[in-house]
Amino acid sequence: MNRVLVSGGCGFLGSHLVDSLLLRADVERVVVIDNLWTGALANLAHVSDSRLFIEICDVERFATADRFDEVIHMASPASPPWYMREPLRVIRANVEGALNLLNLLRPGGRFCFTSTSEVYGDPLVSPQPESYRGSVDCTGPRSSYDESKRCTEALLFESQRVSGLDIRVVRLFNAYGPRTRADDGRAVSNFISQALTSRMLTVHGDGLQTRSWGYVDDIIEALARFFWRDACEYRGPLNVGNNREVSVLDVATHITKLLPGTRIKFMPPVPQDPTNRRPDLTIMKRVLPGWTADVPYEEGVRRTLDWFRLQMAARESAIRYEEDRRMAV
Numbered sequence: 001m002n003r004v005l006v007s008g009g010c011g012f013l014g015s016h017l018v019d020s021l022l023l024r025a026d027v028e029r030v031v032v033i034d035n036l037w038t039g040a041l042a043n044l045a046h047v048s049d050s051r052l053f054i055e056i057c058d059v060e061r062f063a064t065a066d067r068f069d070e071v072i073h074m075a076s077p078a079s080p081p082w083y084m085r086e087p088l089r090v091i092r093a094n095v096e097g098a099l100n101l102l103n104l105l106r107p108g109g110r111f112c113f114t115s116t117s118e119v120y121g122d123p124l125v126s127p128q129p130e131s132y133r134g135s136v137d138c139t140g141p142r143s144s145y146d147e148s149k150r151c152t153e154a155l156l157f158e159s160q161r162v163s164g165l166d167i168r169v170v171r172l173f174n175a176y177g178p179r180t181r182a183d184d185g186r187a188v189s190n191f192i193s194q195a196l197t198s199r200m201l202t203v204h205g206d207g208l209q210t211r212s213w214g215y216v217d218d219i220i221e222a223l224a225r226f227f228w229r230d231a232c233e234y235r236g237p238l239n240v241g242n243n244r245e246v247s248v249l250d251v252a253t254h255i256t257k258l259l260p261g262t263r264i265k266f267m268p269p270v271p272q273d274p275t276n277r278r279p280d281l282t283i284m285k286r287v288l289p290g291w292t293a294d295v296p297y298e299e300g301v302r303r304t305l306d307w308f309r310l311q312m313a314a315r316e317s318a319i320r321y322e323e324d325r326r327m328a329v
């Protein structure tokens with residue numbers, strides 16, 4: 001039976017991965033380490049499985065006498081506005097977090113890490129294969145995130161080379177879906193929450209910058225297969241994402257069609273916002289045969305919108321209930 005530690009398990013992707021881990025019969029315990037910086041306990045409130053333990057703690061400080069068979073290190077904000085605000089904290093979460101968690105892995109255990117397509121920077125080749133070394137500015141405003149992911153990759157690949165550490169490293173491209181924060185700041189959730197509140201979507205620059213939008217269910221399926229389900233020799237880095245390239249403006253326009261009456265406002269570009277992002281999935285096809293990002297953005301955006309609507313309705317009814325209760329006292 002396996003003991004699994006997930007750092008960042010109260011976040012958007014982490015909480016979905018925890019759901020998937022708890023479907024495993026060979027898991028004895030799942031320990032989530034999260035400081036609730038960008039995550040929320042609400043993301044795991046639906047879980048009643050007694051194998052789940054949540055520790056509210058910085059990953060770089062977490063200490064225990066327990067040792068784990070699998071460590072999945074996801075603690076780090078992924079949203080640019082959040083990571084740009086507190087760069088030192090981002091570097092600590094990724095690099096110091098990984099160094100700390102390595103001590104908690106039992107000998108022979110597996111260390112999995114969610115790196116990012118941001119290691120490719122503003123890429124000069126498209127699509128980006130894992131062999132592309134990137135066009136990154138180590139003094140730029142995104143560097144705390146890009147470089148701490150690169151440094152953690154170096155730490156893990158070097159540990160594998162020198163001491164045979166069993167690792168799995170993915171480079172995630174843009175993911176979206178239910179359980180993203182309303183104030184997350186990334187395009188899809190931003191547009192949806194703006195559409196539902198102010199009815200005005202803000203697009204930075206001309207909106208022609210492209211991304212590959214991966215719906216959460218597809219992304220989690222790839223992580224589950226690569227991290228524990230499939231027996232594969234390849235250790236990474238593995239690009240994970242949808243290789244259908246769609247512009248930010250197309251996504252915004254799609255949302256205005258789903259919510260008539262909403263409009264788009266153009267704002268100045270975000271500094272060093274990459275012009276394009278699209279994964280080369282050649283290695284993915286070999287390592288996880290049959291995996292595809294099945295959910296098209298049109299469908300994924302609709303599902304995410306439904307989820308945001310439900311969340312808003314639940315919040316409003318909680319507020320109404322609280323007001324009625326106060327009036328009755």
Ligand SMILES: NC(=O)c1ccc[n+]([C@@H]2O[C@H](COP(=O)([O-])OP(=O)(O)OC[C@H]3O[C@@H](n4cnc5c(N)ncnc54)[C@H](O)[C@@H]3O)[C@@H](O)[C@H]2O)c1
Binds near residue numbers: 060
């Ligand atoms: N979502 C994406 O599109 C995407 C793309 C590329 C890479 N990734 C990577 O995937 C992982 C998860 O991303 P996400 O979208 O779920 O982000 P998220 O912000 O929703 O989740 C991150 C979680 O980590 C926690 N956390 C942050 N710093 C911590 C620390 N020092 N100690 C303990 N907990 C800490 C947060 O509270 C949060 O629960 C991250 O490593 C991110 O870099 C995500």
